Amino acid sequence: MTRSNIVLFLLAIVASGQVFAQRTAIYTNDQADYQKALALYNNRQYLASQIIFTAIQKETKEEVMQSECAYYIASTAIRLNQLKSDELVEDFVTEYPTSPKRNSAYVDVANYYFKNGKYAHAKKWYDRVDERSLTVLEKDTYYFNKGYTAFVTKNYSNAQKYLTRVENSSEYGAQAKYYIGYMAYQSDDAGQANQYFDQVQNQAKYKEKLSYFKADLNFKLGNFEEAIALAKEQIPYSTRDEESELNKIIGESYFNLGNYDEAIPYLSLYDGKRGKWSNTDYYLLGYAYYKQSDYDRAISEFNKIISGNNGVAQNAYYHLGESYIKLNKKTEALNAFRNASQMEFVPEIQKDAWYNYAKISYDIGNPYESVPKVLSSYLTKYPETTNRMEVEGLLVDSYITSKNYGEALKLLESKKDAVSKEAYQKVAFYRGLELVEEENYTEALTFFELALKEQINPEYTARTNFWKGECNYNLNNYAEAITDYKAFKQFASTNTEEGKIVDYNLGYAYFKQKDNGQSTEYFNAFTQNYTEDQVKLNDAYLRLADGYFVSSKYSQAIKAYDAAINLGEIETDYAAFQKAISYGYAGDSKTKVSELEQFVKVYPKSKLRDDAMYELGNAYNKSNDKDRAVAMYNQLSSEYRMSSLTPKAMLREGLIFYNDNENQKAIERFKTVAANYPGSPEAIQAVSTARLIYIDMGEVDTYASWVKTLDYVNVTDADLDNSTYEAAEKRYLDNDVDAAIKQFNGYLNQFKNGLHANQAHFYLAQLYYSKGLKVNATPHYKAVVDAQSSEFTEEALKRLSQSYLDGKNWIDAIPVLERLESEATFPQNVVFAQSNLMKANYQLSKYKSAVSYAEKVLANETIDNKIKSDANIIIARSAFNSKDMARAQQAYEDVSKVATGETAAEALYYNAYFKHKDAYFEESNAIVQRLAKDYSSYKYYSAKGLVIMAMNYKELGDAFQATYILESVIENFKTFDDVILDANTQLSEIKKEQAKTNSSIQTQD
Secondary structure (H helix, E strand, C coil), X not given: CCHHHHHHHHHHHHHHHCCHHHHHHHHXXXXXXXXXXXXXXXXXXXXXXXXXXXXXXXXXXXXXXXXXXXXXXXHHHHHCCXXXXXXXXXXXXXHCCCCCHHHHHHHHHHHHHHHCXXXXXXXHHHCCCCHHHCCHHHHHHHHHHHHHHXXXXXXXXXXHHHXXXXXXXXXXXXXXXXXXXXXXXXXXXXXXXXXXXXXXCCCHHXXXXXXXXXHHHHHHXXXXXXXXXXXXXXXXXXXXXXXXXXXXXHHHHHHHCCCHHHHHHHHHCCCCECCEECHHHHHHXXXXXXXXXXXXXXXXXXXXXXXXXXXXXXXXHHHHHHHHHHCCCHHHHHHHHHHHHCCCCCHHHHHHXXXXXXXXXXXXXXXXXXXXXXXXXXXXXXXXXXXXXXXXXXXXXXXXXCCCHHHHHHHHCCCCXXXXXXXXXXXXXXXXXXXXXXXXXXXXXXXXXXXXHCCCCHHHHHHHHHHHHHHHHHCCCHHHXXXXXXXXXXXXXXXXXXXXXXXXXXXXXXXXCCCHHHHHHHHHHHHHHCCCCHHHHHHHHHHHHHHXXXXXXXXXXHHHHHHHHHXXXXXXXXXHHHHHHHHHXXXXXXXXXXXXXXXXXXXXXXXXXXXXXXXXXXXXXHCCCHHHHHHHHHHXXXXXCCCCCHHHHHHHHHHXXXXXXXXXXXXXXXXXXXXXXXXXXXXXXXXXXXXXXHHHHCCHHXXXXXXHCCCCCCHHHHHHHHHHHHHHHHHHHXXXXXXXXXXXXXXXXXXXXXXXXXXXXXXXXXXXXXXXXXXHXXXXXXXXXXXXCCCXXXXXXXXXXXXXXXXXXXXXXXXXXXXXXHHCCCHHHHHHXXXXXXXXXXXXXXXXXXXXXXXXXXXXXXXXXXXXXXXXXXXXXXXXXXXXXXXXXXXXXXXXXXXXXXXXXXXXXXXXXXXXXXXXXXXXXXXXXXXXXXXXCCHHHHHHHHHHHHHHHHHCCCHHHHHHHHHHHHHHCCCCXXXXXXXXXXXXXXXXXXXXXXXXXXXXX
């Protein structure tokens, strides 16, 4: 009898108390169909049986039969995977809660899902089974199935609970022990895993799998030789994934035995988890190569460990640093040791890494923090280190070599020993020198004063006095500068660079004080002993000649001007002109004339040519050669309409006509002067002389009519005008600044277009400027500039343009500078105009004009390196912003040859940038390292350079260097938003790429 029939029989007995007619119906009317459906069900013909059960359920009135049919309908629905089959089971349980098949339904459905591998579904139904209602045999199946279901769904605690109950079962024991052992294995409980695996190792079913597990367990228990033997034995029978894991076991076992050469091939054959290695995997292979002295391959593995933060990573970075050192790659070693020194997992490694990091920082510089700080921090952290004396020595030297003087001074201030005091003197001196290069003379003086407090080293004491003199000179403190230069001469040798030029500087300081006697003495001494810089020597001869000239020592002036002309480096036209004038003052008018005539021919583009023509006209007039004088004056006024000498020449021409009684010609010239140069002194004199001619001619009415057309002439107020102006001028000449300012303002208020308005505006502007009131000075300089050209125009143009430049008013500055460029007679003012025109145009993004002026500046061979550097940097920046990369690259290379300070840092950065673009990655890195070593105080370009270095390492396949540098930039340079944004972008890209092969890298999508 089948189990179903027995159940049916029992149900019939239980139902014996029901109406007898019903029992008879069950066994007589539906029994045959029921038995047929049950037979079909047992033969797995589920759909056919389901149809019959459904028909019986509809026709029968018997509740027991309905219950039976409902059970089998739900059971067949489960097996046929019909929709809502679960609901049929639930409906059966709900509708027939007292059915004996309730528990059987749960077990039946659960077992069915279990056999079909639908463990999540099986678990749902096993959880509803009442195990107390199960037979012993049913319990074993239930425990195993439920335990295995929990195992498959990774619920190891439940799996252990149920599988343990059947570990001694004859049917399920072996399987249970295997899975219990496997869970212990997965939990790294090697002891328990071995215990269970040993009990089933003779089972053929598990033998192959157990060989792999036993190999791994022996590895975890430290039985490395046994692990190697078992793994090698298993490899021929393994899948590709298993073979990969077995290679890892063999490789790591050899590694732990110290057999690195045997470990390498097996470690290399490991495929990783899902195709990815971990940081530990890279470390093991890298260290094996390291122990074999194969440093290139060691680096190629270690540098794949990026952003690691554990003991393995610290160890890897330390040995990565050592590998780089072995290959003399100190830049790369610096980053590796720095990383290892910042981790505290292994204190001994941290200490040694920090020591190496400090030493390499001293050797090559440090882009992240000052070298003195690194060395000092090491001594603070490890005060008892055996390397203390060595590091202290490096610390003192680093204060100078790092050029990070500000930070070095802070570190030295608290130290009292003699060595530190000497270092303090040197560092203060070099910081002052650095500020001189930046033209920050006031602050530089502060540091030179600090250097002179610790006068331990005589050489630096002397040099400090010299550069202190340079600062005072540039701040117009000429008396103080003289004192400083003389203090330098007391201590220093004339063979030093400063010693060779100190007389030149003293000459200029006295020259500025108008002490011509002392000035010529020092310029003369300089010219007797100096031969190196011909431009500077040329300039010294000019100033020596000027000193003789203003001292009326004309024959000596002529010799000095001749010496300047013979050198031919700068301002030969000026020397030739002054030489001609000197002959005139010496009484040799003939030679003066011939020299001036020669000058006009030889220097057709000289700014002094109009001066020469004017002097030549005067010389002709003086020698009574009136026709040649008039011709020369005419030529001057024709060729140089804007020259301040033109109205003077025309006035002189008119006077010649007046003296020769050619009154009409004279009046014509005087009227031209009065009309074209209103308000000028020449115009006033022209009106005055014309008045005399009209009186002589008896044409006073004509004069009166004419003079009324001149709004700047008021005959009745002339005396008052003169008197008021002269009073103010006297205060000015007496250097009574405040009184002069008051009276010049009074004069201009009373005589807005007065006879002396131009002079008053200029002197008032100069007075305001000398008091530092540049805003007050500006409108008065502008008034001079807007008036007719005069001897004040050039200086006013320079000062007015400087005022606009100081206020970054580039638009207003440009036309003033353009006038200064075209009208200036002094070469230095032309250079000033051109150099600032290039800067102003650049600020307005007028790159073509900026480059044009920069080229003009560079065409002047006499300019100093600072101006050359400015011109080249303008060309470079303009070209870069205009996308002319070829020219920008060349310009930045030119800048780097002459630049200092921040400009040099910028040039180096762009040199590295272009090397990167041209795929010269190692050369680019060398430039960035130089930037870090020599210009570390310019943090912005240091940070940008590091990003370029990281990009270079990315291209060179060194992920560690690339990511570490970028992470350090992000950590250390947070004030530079653009740099941080770039660094984060690059870091994200590198990590995303490396995460494809390294499971230890976490990325953010």
